[in-house]
Amino acid sequence: MGMHLRRADADDLAALLVIESVSYPEPWDEATFRSFLANPSAVCLVLVDEPGIIGYALGLTSLGMSQLLSIAVFPARRGSGLATQLLDALVAECRARGASYMRLEVRSANRSARRLYDAYGFSMIGLRPRYYGDDDALIMSLNL
Numbered sequence: 001m002g003m004h005l006r007r008a009d010a011d012d013l014a015a016l017l018v019i020e021s022v023s024y025p026e027p028w029d030e031a032t033f034r035s036f037l038a039n040p041s042a043v044c045l046v047l048v049d050e051p052g053i054i055g056y057a058l059g060l061t062s063l064g065m066s067q068l069l070s071i072a073v074f075p076a077r078r079g080s081g082l083a084t085q086l087l088d089a090l091v092a093e094c095r096a097r098g099a100s101y102m103r104l105e106v107r108s109a110n111r112s113a114r115r116l117y118d119a120y121g122f123s124m125i126g127l128r129p130r131y132y133g134d135d136d137a138l139i140m141s142l143n144l
Protein backbone atom coordinates (compact mmCIF):
# COMPACT_ATOMS: atom_id res chain seq x y z
CA MET A 1 0.00 0.00 0.00
CA GLY A 2 3.01 2.33 0.46
CA MET A 3 3.28 5.05 3.04
CA HIS A 4 -0.10 6.34 4.16
CA LEU A 5 -1.89 8.21 6.91
CA ARG A 6 -4.95 6.99 8.75
CA ARG A 7 -6.89 7.39 12.00
CA ALA A 8 -5.46 5.41 14.93
CA ASP A 9 -7.52 2.76 16.68
CA ALA A 10 -7.11 0.50 19.72
CA ASP A 11 -5.15 -2.07 17.67
CA ASP A 12 -2.40 0.55 17.30
CA LEU A 13 -1.77 0.94 21.04
CA ALA A 14 1.34 -1.27 21.20
CA ALA A 15 3.00 0.52 18.27
CA LEU A 16 2.07 3.96 19.67
CA LEU A 17 3.65 3.04 23.02
CA VAL A 18 6.91 2.01 21.30
CA ILE A 19 7.23 5.34 19.47
CA GLU A 20 6.26 7.16 22.65
CA SER A 21 8.91 5.37 24.73
CA VAL A 22 11.74 6.28 22.33
CA SER A 23 10.53 9.86 21.83
CA TYR A 24 9.81 11.32 25.27
CA PRO A 25 11.61 11.26 28.63
CA GLU A 26 8.22 10.85 30.34
CA PRO A 27 6.16 8.79 27.89
CA TRP A 28 2.38 8.51 28.21
CA ASP A 29 1.10 5.15 29.33
CA GLU A 30 -1.43 2.86 27.72
CA ALA A 31 -4.37 4.17 29.78
CA THR A 32 -3.67 7.72 28.60
CA PHE A 33 -3.64 6.67 24.94
CA ARG A 34 -6.78 4.58 25.44
CA SER A 35 -8.67 7.52 26.87
CA PHE A 36 -7.63 9.79 23.99
CA LEU A 37 -8.61 7.16 21.41
CA ALA A 38 -12.04 6.97 23.04
CA ASN A 39 -12.45 10.78 23.26
CA PRO A 40 -14.64 12.14 20.44
CA SER A 41 -12.87 15.53 20.65
CA ALA A 42 -9.49 13.91 20.01
CA VAL A 43 -7.92 13.22 16.62
CA CYS A 44 -5.09 10.69 16.56
CA LEU A 45 -3.46 10.10 13.18
CA VAL A 46 -0.75 7.55 12.42
CA LEU A 47 1.72 7.43 9.56
CA VAL A 48 2.20 3.88 8.36
CA ASP A 49 5.02 2.42 6.27
CA GLU A 50 6.81 -0.95 6.20
CA PRO A 51 7.05 -2.45 8.80
CA GLY A 52 4.32 -0.50 10.64
CA ILE A 53 3.55 2.78 12.38
CA ILE A 54 6.43 5.25 12.07
CA GLY A 55 4.82 8.35 13.54
CA TYR A 56 1.72 9.81 15.12
CA ALA A 57 0.07 13.13 15.88
CA LEU A 58 -2.61 13.77 18.46
CA GLY A 59 -4.84 16.82 18.69
CA LEU A 60 -7.94 17.96 20.57
CA THR A 61 -10.58 20.18 19.03
CA SER A 62 -13.50 21.89 20.68
CA LEU A 63 -15.35 25.20 20.51
CA GLY A 64 -13.37 26.35 17.50
CA MET A 65 -9.97 25.80 19.11
CA SER A 66 -7.52 22.99 18.66
CA GLN A 67 -4.49 21.89 20.60
CA LEU A 68 -1.57 19.82 19.39
CA LEU A 69 -1.03 17.44 22.32
CA SER A 70 1.74 15.29 20.89
CA ILE A 71 3.64 14.53 17.71
CA ALA A 72 6.43 11.99 17.33
CA VAL A 73 8.30 10.23 14.55
CA PHE A 74 10.35 7.05 14.95
CA PRO A 75 13.99 8.21 15.42
CA ALA A 76 15.41 6.47 12.32
CA ARG A 77 12.83 8.25 10.15
CA ARG A 78 13.26 11.81 11.44
CA GLY A 79 14.48 14.71 9.31
CA SER A 80 12.55 13.73 6.15
CA GLY A 81 9.46 15.87 6.49
CA LEU A 82 7.27 13.17 8.05
CA ALA A 83 6.22 15.28 11.04
CA THR A 84 5.27 18.03 8.60
CA GLN A 85 3.04 15.54 6.73
CA LEU A 86 1.42 14.51 10.01
CA LEU A 87 0.85 18.17 10.94
CA ASP A 88 -0.69 18.88 7.53
CA ALA A 89 -3.21 16.07 8.02
CA LEU A 90 -3.96 17.03 11.64
CA VAL A 91 -4.46 20.68 10.71
CA ALA A 92 -6.84 19.67 7.89
CA GLU A 93 -8.87 17.48 10.26
CA CYS A 94 -9.03 20.18 12.98
CA ARG A 95 -10.05 22.77 10.42
CA ALA A 96 -12.77 20.43 9.13
CA ARG A 97 -14.01 20.18 12.74
CA GLY A 98 -14.34 23.95 12.91
CA ALA A 99 -11.10 25.02 14.59
CA SER A 100 -9.73 28.40 13.59
CA TYR A 101 -6.42 28.08 15.39
CA MET A 102 -4.11 25.50 16.90
CA ARG A 103 -2.05 25.93 20.05
CA LEU A 104 0.76 23.86 21.49
CA GLU A 105 3.29 23.82 24.30
CA VAL A 106 6.90 22.86 23.70
CA ARG A 107 9.95 22.60 25.93
CA SER A 108 12.29 25.49 25.21
CA ALA A 109 15.19 22.99 24.96
CA ASN A 110 13.43 20.85 22.31
CA ARG A 111 15.29 22.19 19.27
CA SER A 112 13.95 19.73 16.68
CA ALA A 113 10.36 20.39 17.66
CA ARG A 114 10.87 24.17 17.76
CA ARG A 115 12.42 24.09 14.27
CA LEU A 116 9.48 22.04 13.03
CA TYR A 117 6.91 24.48 14.47
CA ASP A 118 8.82 27.59 13.33
CA ALA A 119 9.14 26.19 9.80
CA TYR A 120 5.43 25.34 9.83
CA GLY A 121 4.46 28.92 10.70
CA PHE A 122 3.58 28.72 14.41
CA SER A 123 4.26 31.92 16.38
CA MET A 124 5.32 32.12 19.98
CA ILE A 125 2.56 33.73 22.05
CA GLY A 126 3.64 32.98 25.60
CA LEU A 127 6.04 31.44 28.06
CA ARG A 128 5.45 29.37 31.19
CA PRO A 129 8.64 29.53 33.26
CA ARG A 130 9.76 26.16 34.69
CA TYR A 131 6.48 24.54 33.56
CA TYR A 132 8.33 21.23 33.11
CA GLY A 133 10.27 21.58 36.36
CA ASP A 134 13.66 21.68 34.64
CA ASP A 135 12.56 23.67 31.59
CA ASP A 136 10.24 26.44 30.40
CA ALA A 137 7.21 25.82 28.18
CA LEU A 138 6.83 27.97 25.09
CA ILE A 139 3.24 28.45 23.98
CA MET A 140 2.84 28.65 20.21
CA SER A 141 -0.16 29.27 18.00
CA LEU A 142 -1.10 28.90 14.33
CA ASN A 143 -4.13 30.35 12.57
CA LEU A 144 -5.81 27.58 10.60
Ligand SMILES: CC(C)(COP(=O)(O)OP(=O)(O)OC[C@H]1O[C@@H](n2cnc3c(N)ncnc32)[C@H](O)[C@@H]1OP(=O)(O)O)[C@@H](O)C(=O)NCCC(=O)NCCS
Pocket (backbone or CB within 6 Å): 023, 024, 070, 071, 072, 073, 074, 077, 078, 079, 080, 081, 082, 083, 084, 085, 105, 106, 107, 110, 112, 113, 115, 116, 117, 119
Ligand atom coordinates in the same frame (compact mmCIF):
# COMPACT_ATOMS: atom_id res chain seq x y z
C1 LIG B 1 9.90 16.86 16.58
C2 LIG B 1 9.77 15.68 15.62
C3 LIG B 1 8.33 15.17 15.65
C4 LIG B 1 10.15 16.17 14.20
O1 LIG B 1 9.93 15.08 13.30
P1 LIG B 1 10.61 15.08 11.83
O2 LIG B 1 9.86 14.07 11.03
O3 LIG B 1 12.07 14.93 11.97
O4 LIG B 1 10.28 16.55 11.33
P2 LIG B 1 10.34 17.04 9.83
O5 LIG B 1 11.35 16.22 9.09
O6 LIG B 1 8.96 17.11 9.30
O7 LIG B 1 10.92 18.50 10.04
C5 LIG B 1 10.24 19.64 9.68
C6 LIG B 1 11.19 20.81 9.71
O8 LIG B 1 11.70 20.99 11.01
C7 LIG B 1 13.09 21.15 10.95
N1 LIG B 1 13.76 20.06 11.64
C8 LIG B 1 13.14 19.06 12.32
N2 LIG B 1 14.04 18.27 12.91
C9 LIG B 1 15.25 18.78 12.63
C10 LIG B 1 16.57 18.41 12.99
N3 LIG B 1 16.84 17.36 13.78
N4 LIG B 1 17.58 19.15 12.52
C11 LIG B 1 17.34 20.21 11.72
N5 LIG B 1 16.10 20.61 11.37
C12 LIG B 1 15.08 19.91 11.82
C13 LIG B 1 13.48 21.32 9.56
O9 LIG B 1 13.45 22.69 9.27
C14 LIG B 1 12.38 20.61 8.82
O10 LIG B 1 12.11 21.25 7.63
P3 LIG B 1 12.77 20.68 6.26
O11 LIG B 1 12.53 19.18 6.28
O12 LIG B 1 12.00 21.40 5.22
O13 LIG B 1 14.22 21.04 6.37
C15 LIG B 1 10.76 14.54 16.00
O14 LIG B 1 12.06 15.08 16.17
C16 LIG B 1 10.35 13.74 17.24
O15 LIG B 1 9.60 12.76 17.16
N6 LIG B 1 10.84 14.18 18.43
C17 LIG B 1 10.52 13.51 19.69
C18 LIG B 1 9.12 13.84 20.15
C19 LIG B 1 8.93 15.34 20.36
O16 LIG B 1 9.77 16.01 20.95
N7 LIG B 1 7.78 15.87 19.86
C20 LIG B 1 7.42 17.26 20.00
C21 LIG B 1 6.87 17.52 21.34
S1 LIG B 1 6.35 19.22 21.53
